[in-house]
Amino acid sequence: MAAMFIRVDIADSVQDDPAVCQQLVEVCPVDIFELDDGGRVRTVEDNLDECTLCDLCIDATQPGQIDVVKLYRE
């Protein structure tokens, strides 16, 4: 089932830094991020609704690179 409550937008600029991509995978406590075969970071649809709003992904990136959207607030 598609995520109902949370969407995570990743800015294109994140993909320029493989270390940041890797860090996103590591910091998320509920495995929302994964790397594709090309080393680009992407979200895991099944895990998005598990987001605990901890902001660790936001802290791991430059301001504006990650946006956690609460769909129920829109």
Add this chain to the structure above:
Amino acid sequence: MRFYEYEAKQVLAGYGVALPQREFATTADAAAEATSKLGGPVVIKSQVLSGGRMKAGGVKFADTPEEARDHAAAILELTINGLEPAGVLVEEKRSVEQEYYAAVTYDGRAKRPLIIFSDMGGIDIEEVAEQYPDHLSRTHFSASRPFSDFTAKVAVASVGVTGRDLNQLTRIVAGLARLFLERDMTLAEINPIGKLDDGSIIALDCHLDMESEARNTHRALLQEIGVPDDDNRQARPPTQFEIDAANVDAADTRGVAGNLTQFDGNLGLIIGAGGGSLTLFDAVRAAGGSPANYCEIGGNPSVSKAAALTKLICEQPQVEKIAVMMNVVSNTRVDIVARGVIKGCIEAGFDPAEKIAIFRIPGSWEEEGFALLEKYGVEYVDRSVSMHEAAERAVAKMGA
């Protein structure tokens, strides 16, 4: 976890309580042999995890081994309240002059263990409490300090027992209380305790219920009395609903969402937090509601785990609506549970606004949770509405 009488008596014997001579038998021939060995009239008792054995024909008296064989054969075939016996207890028949009652259990309101003692044993203790309150004593004691025989003496003396009887009964009640504390019992009951014609006092029947979660702690005792590791002592086999809920809980280690017991009502319950499950279950019943299940949710389960449990409950054909209610939560997040139950409803094909009669989980992240519930049109209440009032509101919506 309930013990058969023959097992309970083995445990009780370890606490210095006098008991009749007895043998456990699983065949009619073994019962006859036991009768020969005991050498006199015996009572043959069905070993079944249910009350009402006497009325059901599960207790019979025999004077000879042949008679014992016939009775045992009949009792071994007898199903009582849907349960088959594990065997029969063959016990020497004793002539009883007077019967007493003793039990130790927890008093939830006082939050302390309680000794209940009466000089009117052998009958329903609730009846004694109602009709002959002077013949019943209630004595609380500490669960954290060593048990003192003096407390047992107070319990027995409170109904007017004196002299040699007082001393003998004090030893029995003290043994029962120590057994209760040391073996993590939820109930330890002897009914009746019998005073024999020679003046000695012995335990004639015994009922022990141990906290299920204490099984590991008391593994040595269970092995000693022959309880297999896989013997879960449930009163009935688990239903598919209960098995599925256990699987939901086991599939994800995050938090708790399971421990479900099925009932025959129509209001599905997703309940928990700090003992809240029992309170909320009782509150629903007190409001005239009929729960479809008991369950426990807490410890911050994942959204998917809460959703899976919700979906399972919603999919039960008897469930018309669900009520999601907890005590005030601290380590469980309101918004995470809210996401889970909404998702579970939708996955089961229902509109959360229709299916969820009430959502009452106040506590951490409640503002986020309430925003989410509002978005999906689910009625929610905060901590200003008591658990009982929330239960009443849920019940009022049934059939509406």
